[in-house]
Amino acid sequence: MPTMGWLTPDMTAHRLWEIPLDALKARGIRAVLLDLDNTLVPWHTQSLDDRTRTWLEGVADAGMTVLLVTNATGERAKELARTLGIRCVPQAGKPLPRGVLRAARELELPPAACAMVGDQLFTDVMAAHWAGCLAVLVDPLDPREMGWTRFVRRLERRLLRRDHRWERKDGDA
Numbered sequence: 001m002p003t004m005g006w007l008t009p010d011m012t013a014h015r016l017w018e019i020p021l022d023a024l025k026a027r028g029i030r031a032v033l034l035d036l037d038n039t040l041v042p043w044h045t046q047s048l049d050d051r052t053r054t055w056l057e058g059v060a061d062a063g064m065t066v067l068l069v070t071n072a073t074g075e076r077a078k079e080l081a082r083t084l085g086i087r088c089v090p091q092a093g094k095p096l097p098r099g100v101l102r103a104a105r106e107l108e109l110p111p112a113a114c115a116m117v118g119d120q121l122f123t124d125v126m127a128a129h130w131a132g133c134l135a136v137l138v139d140p141l142d143p144r145e146m147g148w149t150r151f152v153r154r155l156e157r158r159l160l161r162r163d164h165r166w167e168r169k170d171g172d173a
């Protein structure tokens, strides 16, 4: 059963391009598994920020492989991956670990050498922990969300706040 620890990212950054590559390398990371929507590009778009492009080049220069791991179906993910010259695991089924594990297997890396980067606790972070990867949480690129996702976000924010309270308590002890 997933516990609170499963929803606690190992590392956080506001944007993808703010994730320090030396920190990933220091943790033995050799591949970056990227969520697509609201992490790499704003929700349901193909528009790639120049800072994202530069960061991706930096990842490659640092000797790490990038691979898309997305729950999205269809051609959009594959097309974007092709444009970027990276591999893609679509229909990953996050928070289940299978897509993430498949990515690690394709790269012939142990999951612990992979960082899963995404914007959602209940999909990306949980899948990362479940698969045994480093879990990196970024803020969603596009804050406009509807219905279910908005509900989940509110829950996520509450949980994150609770986490921080626990950290403070730990600090006091």
Ligand SMILES: [Mg+2]
Pocket (backbone or CB within 6 Å): 035, 036, 037, 038, 039, 118, 119, 120
């Ligand atoms: Mg996402």
